[in-house]
Amino acid sequence: MGNITKMAFHFGRLIAAWRMGAAMIAMAGIAFAEPQHGIAMYGDPALPPDFVSLPYANPDAPKGGRIVTSEVGGFDSLNPFILKGSVSWQLRYFVGESLMARSLDEPFTLYGLLAESVQTSPDRDWVEFTLRPEARFSDGSPVTVADVIWSFETLGTIGHPRYLGFWTRVASIAQTGDRSVRLTFNVADRELALLAGLRPILKKAQWEGVDFAQSTLDVVPITSAPYVIDDFEAGRFISLRRNPDYWGVNVPFQRGLHNFDEVRIEFFGDETAAFEAFKTLEVTTNREFNVARWDGQYDFPAVQSGDVTLSVLGHERPSGMTGFVMNTRRAQFADWRVRDALIHAFNFEFINDAMTGGAQPRITSYWSNSPLGMHHGPATGRVAEFLAPFAADLIPGTLEGYNLPIGDGTERNRAGTAAALDLMAQAGWTVQDGVLRNAAGTPFTFEILLQQGGSENQSIVDMYVQSLGRIGISPRVSLADGAQYKERVDAYDFDMTYYRVGLSLSPGNEQFNYFGAAAADQPGGRNVMGLKSPAVDAMINRLLTSQSQDDFVAAVQALDRILTAGRYVIPIYQWNISRIAHARELRYPENLPIFGDWPGWQPDVWWYED
Template sequence: MTVQTGRIARAVSLAAGLIAAAQIASAEPQHGIAMYGDPALPPDFVSLPYANPDAPTGGQIVTAEVGSFDSLNPFILKGSVPWQLRFFLGESFMGRSIDEPFSLYGVLAESIETGPNREWVEFTLREGAAFSDGSPVTIEDVMWSYETLGTEGHGRYRGFWEKVESMEQTGERSVRINFNVEDQELALIAGLRPILKKAQWDGLDFAESTTDVIPITSAPYVIDDFEPGRYVSLRRNPDYWGKDVPFRRGTNNLDEIRLEFFGDETAAFEAFKVGEVNATREFNVVRWDTRYDFPAVQSGDVVKEVLPHGRPSGMTGFAMNTRRPHLADWRVRDALIHVFNFEFINETMTGGAQPRITSFWSNSPLGMSDEAASGRVAEFLAPFADDLLPGTLDAYSLPVSDGTERNRAGIRAALSQLEAAGWTVQDGTLKNAEGEPFQLEILLDQGGLEFQSIIDLYRESLQRIGITPTITVADSAQFKERTDAYDYDMVYYRRGVSLSPGNEQYVYFGSENADTPGGRNLMGVKSPAVDAMIGRLLTSATQDDFVSAVQALDRLLTTGRYVIPIYQWNVSRIAQVKELKHPDYIPVWGDWPGWQPDVWWYEED
């Protein structure tokens, strides 16, 4: 079944405009907050527009996850944690609507209030908010959580804490956070910090916990069973305190969310075919068209859906580690991009059906143009002109091959760039002036069979220019350990981006934390221009300046030749048993955290 509605087109159009910039309101408690202007839903909204407040409760969703895990604490750096847990276990003052570019509505918070320039934010805790063990959530828990996450938690929480000047309790159920920098997004980020129970961690080392301690939170689900590396079962808390909060109505309808772990994609798909798993996502159009014809699909017991969305493409591909001396040269990275024969690979893998990612924000109005920079984009980049790479101010697009396996033009361009960088083919091997061969280790996660197949094709192309790469396929724990230590030349890379990029861009691409272990800047980007564009988008007073700042950032990242992009997914392909249902209304973000399993329900015909 393919869902196509006028509603989606209108939502995408709204996202394309972002939201008309407006003077930021202040000094009055509100039910929600938006990055610009006002949130779309009124104070008396009944439920999120993509949730069904009358949905029945019960049943389960079982998904197949490729890989393993050795920790159940998603709020710290240590260990390999199922990525979903920070969404299932984390509950915060505010919740994000995935039907708007960046709007938040109260969950733990009864209200939110900001200063005239968002130099502070104050939250009032809802009366009756409680942890899953029945104990009340207090402002003491809140303040402990902010400080602990900011000093001992995962890196995603630390950047925010560094921008906090002070924090004070202002009432029995209220707390105010004062900021030390001008940054209009901080008030929103503050609303998304998970709140943990302080008393649980008395005498325990928060940063070192793995599966020995499961964090107690106030969220709708609790972990009630697990086996390390095999499965995690989350059960809906029947006594959940917030079931009547408008943001929560029609959500968290399933009694169980179960994550089953498999060694590779083939085993995961077979589990879906035989009914051990009842919902799956497919990212390859050829497999979607050819493998989903098993008896349960033919009988209608399994339903296939193609769902639209209005998200930017983000970046999926293979990141090059600029911390390595030979990959610090942009000409070498440019050569490796030319060698990657996308058109041939795409035809082999998908029948040519999936378009290529062209930049980090492609498929959205925030994406860079392939023409020369102009207007405010050019103006923002001008102070850095002497240090910008070719294509940043001029026209730039990824190389396009003739589709044949040999890719002669791409190989010639690559060899030319490599020679300029001091590398030539000597006796069939690419070497530098000292006669040292070019080393290239490509690190992959063992669960990604499709990406291993892509790299196998890429290896054949690399051998044409005298490079014999080492391809290392690591299990989940080893992959995380090595990526945390930036121990690779090239690595599989996936970075989702939003229609409202903000402080997280420093985490993804900022210089300051580029060498911090466990960071998310896998390429090692250290660029004053990139840092400046992130700062500019955070302080833009108008929509036009914000869009231009993101487009300028997109140009810097794309022309930096940090990643070899592969194909994008402009629709989502999902399949599930017929008893799993969701509202017809599809949010702007489509199939994204906050939609499945959040607003789904189980109902037998």
């Protein structure tokens, strides 16, 4: 059975698991009254206490070899847990081990890692973890309750903004035994017990006398994880070596994982340089997001000789949202009709044909490609009930139904251009002497901010700029290096920029970071569009407190409607499969998890075999 077929089989299993979770929710209080080996958002973990390894891992995978990945840009920090600095996106998955770890084969289930057990109340207003006695940092010192408490308090107060929201929901944290710690929550939120299990645990003693929030390259984090930072050169590479004395090699969750002796991250100035490095196998694995490039540029000598393998892998993740986000903090984007007009002007069908040969479908909503995605047409049932109290303030299309415009595929896109001009006129902007202006004669213009090296995004924007010219708009396109780009986006100093948010089958508190009103003015946050909506906050609260799977799904579908009809992002194409080209010596298990190629899969379950 091929990988794609297997994923379809998994999808049926996923739905069955969700239904079982809904049926078992009433039993959850009994199931979690005593310490357990794992915890699930709904029902019980799929794996029993005596499981040997994750179902998608190879417990007999050989150890050795190395994998080399690439990133475009640079870095000036090794601390991925603070706002300051530019950090490799991969680094926090290597240097921050947590109390529990997430299975990629279940919507939201955690199994013990640093913690040997988890215990929580029936309504999950508190959670208690018991540390494994053998847990050690890479310097050989034990992981203690003091380290756990310090990590929660530090990350929750001066850490990266993604950690701050959780801490505001913690009423207390206290040691309850030699190896146990309890967190008590101040709000009703079933997910908090799981989020606590995913917080990275750092070594308290390493940071005594050091300004944690200001550290960059001056401190190499001491980690309890399987890899340690062995060598680095600012902006060029980071080398992580597998710790031969790693304490957790026999923990069931870790069997068959972390098999490479070295994981190396190479940094390049642009995508072209990174691809050329892969063609010579200076880099040994490469994710390709453009199907036209996959079909047309992966016939180089290393592929022809068999030294490079081309793998196509399925998954069951939601599409998430990828495209170009409009900053509603800017006056010109506060009007939904303007945002709608700019979406109509974006000639997706023509752009998709030019970039991918028309092979990749467009993202239609934030949770499209999943059971959590909104249904098109008018809202019905529980979705309509949840949205009804906010009907007066919802953007048109939220309740009635909203679909992205579809062009005719021609370069001129006459219908889309006409619709854009009409919407702009409704918002008070008309073409005067070839330029779109308001009644005062002020031209409508904005800046599109892009990061240097993103050649695909630049090509898309070049075509978009031509389309905008047809409605009298001449935006300026600015390119910034990695550090400048991050600094500007963190400060929300942009009009429009590239946007990508990956969403899961188990959305929870992170949705406040992505879309919540409280995050809109928080520097370095993920709510880059500046969204402030009581309806959005209410739907997030509802999905967090739902007592049934049906209500949970309805709350997510309602949230999806609000976000999609809000026209905050100009969506581009989605990737319902993953395309990975890699050196033939790099292997992965045949059994794919439902999340597919996702953090926790490569390099985690891969291995080197000549």
